[in-house]
Amino acid sequence: MIRSSSCRSTESNLAAERASTKFDADQTALIFGDISINNNDQNAKIEKETSKMASEDYVNVDEGEIKPLMVSVTAPASLPAGYTFEALLNDDPSRPFLCEVPEGGVEEGQRFLTPLPMNVQEDRINAPTGRWKDGLFDCFEPGYCHASWCCAFFCSKISMAQIMTRMSLTWLGEPGQRVATNNTFKVVVLLLVSYMIYSISLEVASLEYGPRNTPTLIVALKLVGSFLFGVWSLYSLCRTRQSVRQQYSIPEEHCHGCEDLCCAFFCTCCTLSQMARHTGEYETYPAVCCSTTGHPPGTPLTV
Structure with a gap:
């Protein structure tokens, strides 16, 4: 009897230990389960915050808006606002990126400006967005004999052609396909030489005539040629400055609505020098007068 009672007591103790062990295991599982749930919630929270940051690429830590770098894109079809598609930067197949159709939608073949995602990592000229790098009259900021202002003052059309090439603009100062902008410098130089x-x-043809006896045809040809070349010079410079402002999200500060025209007409040399300094990273790459971009060969473009 004593042995039987002892056995029953031992069995009771073992059962109690098993129950305690099971309770501890269940409690441990419950605890670890809570940790797992909390970890999942934390991961979801982190993913949500990461997604939020990805959608706010142009907001800095001080909650101040960072102006985006804008690029020109050709719509592959008529698309509604908000539609996202893969575009090619300057129509280069090796430089794809995702862009979103702006408000109002776009028509097939229409060119529009869209922000370049900040995760697109590639070599390009670094320049501030939202403002000019320096003032309009800071021509001597890089140096008193710097090529940027020398070209702007002594050969303004060459300076404009270099800026157009850096920005991948056409000879009219407008964004275009890389195929059309590769020869912009040559086209501008050809126009200058032709003029x-x-x-x-015409001057040689009028040498045999006196000032009062010059044929009307020669006078008319001089006036027409000067007028057309002047209109092209003013328009292309105005559009080039506008394209620079649009790409770098620089707002107008004075003469709203006609600032580009006023700068191009009244301050041609200073305007060219300012754009050359903004689109040229002279702190890293040296300035060169006789080149298509104003930089040595191999220097990256602005986009």
């Missing part, structure tokens, strides 16, 4: 030959030819 010089045209003007010199």
